[in-house]
Amino acid sequence: MAEPVLEIRNLRKSFGALKATDDVSLDLKAGEIHALIGPNGAGKSTLIHQIAGSLKPDSGEIRFEGRDVKPLDMAARARLGMGRTFQVSSLAPEFSALRNVMLAVQARAGSSFRFFKPVMRDGSLTEPAREALARVGLSDRANVPAAELSHGERRQLEIAIALALGARAFLLDEPMAGMGPEGSQALTAFLDGLREEAPILLIEHDMDAVFALADRISVLVYGRIVATGTVEEIRNHPAVREAYLGDGA
Amino acid sequence: MTRETAISILFVLALLAAPFAAQAMGEPFYITLATRIAILALAATGLNIALGLGGLVSFGHAAFFGIGGYAAGILVTHAFNGEPLLGGLPGTNQMIVIWITGALVAGLVAALIGLISLRTSGVYFIMITLAFAQMIYYFAISWPAYGGEDGLSIYVRNAFPGVNTLAPMSFFLICFVLLAAGLVLFALIRASRFGAALQAGRQNETRLAAVGIGPFRIRLVAFVLSAMVTAVAGALFADLNRFVSPSMFSWHMSGELIVLIILGGVGRLAGPLAGAVVYVLFEFALGGVTEHWQLFLGLILLAVVLFARGGVMGLVAGRARHG
Amino acid sequence: MSIALLIEQILNGLQFGVMLFLMAAGLTLIFGVMGLINLAHGSLFMVGAFACASVAAATGSFWLGLVASLAAAAAAGAVVEILVIRRLYERDHLDQVLATFALILIFSEGTRWVFGSFPLYLDIPRLLAGAVALPGGAQYPVYRLAVIGVGIAVAVGLYLLIGKTRLGMRIRAGESDREMIAALGIDIGTLYTLVFALGAALAGLAGAMVGALQSVQVGMGEPVLILAFVVIVIGGIGSIKGALVGAVLVGLTETLGRFLLPHLFGLMMPPSAAATVGAAIASMLIYVVMALILAFRPQGLFAANG
Secondary structure (H helix, E strand, O other), X not given: OOOOOEEXXXXXXXXXXXXXXXXXXXXXXXXXXXXXXXXXXXXXXXXXXHHHOOOOOOEEEEEEOXXXXXXXXXXXXXXXXEEEEOOOOOOOOOOEHHHHHHHHHHHHHOOOOOOOOOHHHOHHHHHHHHHHHXXXXXXXXXXXXXXXXXXXXXXXXXXXXXXXXXXXXXXXXXXXXXXXXXXXXXXXXXXXXXXXXXXXXXXXXXXXXXXHHXXXXXXXXXXXXXXXXOXXXXXXXXXXXXXXXXXXX | OOHHHHHHHHHHHHHHHHHHHHHHOXXXXXXXXXXXXXXXXXXXXXXXXXXXXXXXXXXXXXXXXXXXXXXXXXXXXXXXXXXXXXXXXXXXXXXXXXXXHHHHHHHHHHHHHHHHHOOOOHHHHHHXXXXXXXXXXXXXXXXXXXXXXXXXXXXOOOEEOOEOOOOHHHHHHHHHHHHHHHHHHHHHHHHOHHXXXXXXXXXXXXXXXXXXXXXXXXXXXXXXXHHHHHHHHHHHHHHHHOXXXXXXXXXXXXXXXXXXXXXXXXXXXXXXXXXXXXXXXXXXXXXXXXXOHHHHHHHHXXXXXXXXXXXXXXHHHOOOOOO | OOHXXXXXXXXXXXXHHHHHHHHHHHHHHHHHHHOOOOOOHHHHHHHHHHHHHHHHHHHOOHHXXXXXXXXXXXXXXXXXXXXXXHHOOOOOXXXXXXHHHHHHHHXXXXXXXXXXXXXXXXXXXXXXXXXXEXXXXXEEEHHHHHHHHHHHHHHHHHHHHHHHOHHHHHHHHHHHOHHHHHHOOOOHHHXXXXXXXXXXXXXXXXXXXXXXXXXXXOOOXXXXXXXXXXXXXXXXXXXXXXXXXXXXXXHHHHHHHHHHHHHHHHOOOOHHHHHHHHXXXXXXXXXXXXXXXXXXXXXXXXXXXO
């Protein structure tokens, strides 16, 4: 079996007495969508923060493509190819959608210390950025400032940015949140194809989407993974039914 | 051409025209006023790189302004008395050498200050930049070799090849060309990849890091560039007054530079120029009426901050647009 | 250099530190509770000094002057908070810096307008006029000891106020969660005005006490303000404890640096050069200390908010 793209071992993080991440181990293999589900407050976003580098774990290991990334900060992990979206959209609000994506193109090229050439006349930035916008269906909103985009459009824009980064793994934190049913369906279809490009660690509350997409599902409850398995296994797992599906989902 | 660019060019042309009109009307004093505007606008344009584009509220840019001023004062002092500087280098009265020296020293000092202050943000950054500028201010006061508290006089304005710098109009044109160069530099940086990263860092630092660009190095470079531009303005200011003193390092100076930007419009190309025009004319007009003009300046500033955000450029050119 | 001289300098450093603490406590409290950076805090220091000096001159009583300084600074603080400052809480730091910078211009120029450019003088009250003998034989002014005493009393008072009273509980709640405090039905506007006036009164008290040690003049608050910034950057913004530790550290470093460094350089070079170099280095010493502390602890020694 090939080595997983992302490997998490015995990760722990506490805030005071609260164990937000309690001995979590999981991995993400090439070509798969691994969904992470769990009730609110289970510590899903906290886990993503630690993987992406915006939060320091107390102990444990995080390996990305075989490399220990724990000493690296968020920017360095992004440069290795962690394409991450935020639960609450995090964009440059004054920049247009296009310029937000161009920033990722520029970052991927590692060329932020160029002082004279105007970016808007630089085809090597605008072309890939337009392509990424087109892939998520935002072409006609390219020149709208991010602050004026709708909630759903901002989620799409975040994914376009991750695409433009040439991510080698996607960490998507509730990409469907705030989208209408049509938007969710379109995004589900899109993500379905995306797994060929790079594996996806998907946090999502939309169970239809999770069951339609996931190759494997891990269930997080109070910072602990209580079960990992295929869609069928998880549907029928007693601990899951009790802890999570009984939660009204 | 955007409306902002057009209005910016209009401001620049008006500044260029003013001294010629003054000369034609036989009011040479106004040439000095226009020169002052050009120099302050250049200093604030430097600060605008850090503050306007990067959101780095440096309350210590007087340090770099003063370093430029002292570069002029110290180099020309040594040129006159013939004593070598530290390291045996001779002094000079050549403006170009002075500008480069001032900019390099200011850039070096900015790198040191930035290394410490840019690890923090928000209020810490404001207070730390203020504190370091104050450190240099006290050093200038207590170091007697170059006049201490009394400052240094520049008896003959420094030289520029092929130009009689003593003629007010010639000196104005030197300052004007440098201001224009500063504005072009600002516009280029703002539109560049570096500028994109810098501005994104101001809008959302997390986003910048999430695409893999570390904000620290970007900001450090911006801070250094910003200091270098302000230092060149400081050298010109010394030549304008033919005098440098520790007051160039004072925190009032740092405050004034920020005020220029706010009056004109934060992050706007011509913001510092518009701000300098308003500020200098206001100082001149009101200063003639009452010696307590700073009280009224305070009131107007307060009104601008509380009620008229966006400054002059916000009023005449509308909201800022980012492609 | 005798031991007596050293003790005297240490006491001077403590007295200076205590005065910085009065300034820094208000600044850090205002930042901690309201998230506001107030450059005009030095103006409130000046208001206190002028109120004390002019009332003392008119009535002949330093003590009435002291009361007047507290009242004037607190009133000025409350008025400024209501008219200007409360519009700034939701603004970014740049706006706060600008608006409070404008307030400095208004206060300074307004004071110059009313009192003129000549400094006022404030005599030390007769009750505290003498000196006490230090071990080693030197004399030390009672007044400076009294200033140290007042500073310690204020520190204890603030500790009790914030730790043990209802107002203190509200202040702490305001620091951690504004919505919470609104939900508790506390009038947050009044609370903020109170905190601001309290900080102002402390600054006014410092100004009045210092006014008897030096001349009372426009702009006297600004050097103190900047040192108070250094204090709270070192101590950690929002932390009263940090302000106390930082203030004493800065007070001692500043005073002892000016005293000891020329002696120190005197071991290596001729006296006149040593005096010059020593003074120049001493003027930068606290900033070097600040830089060193920040290099290891960017959020200061006692970071209050994360």
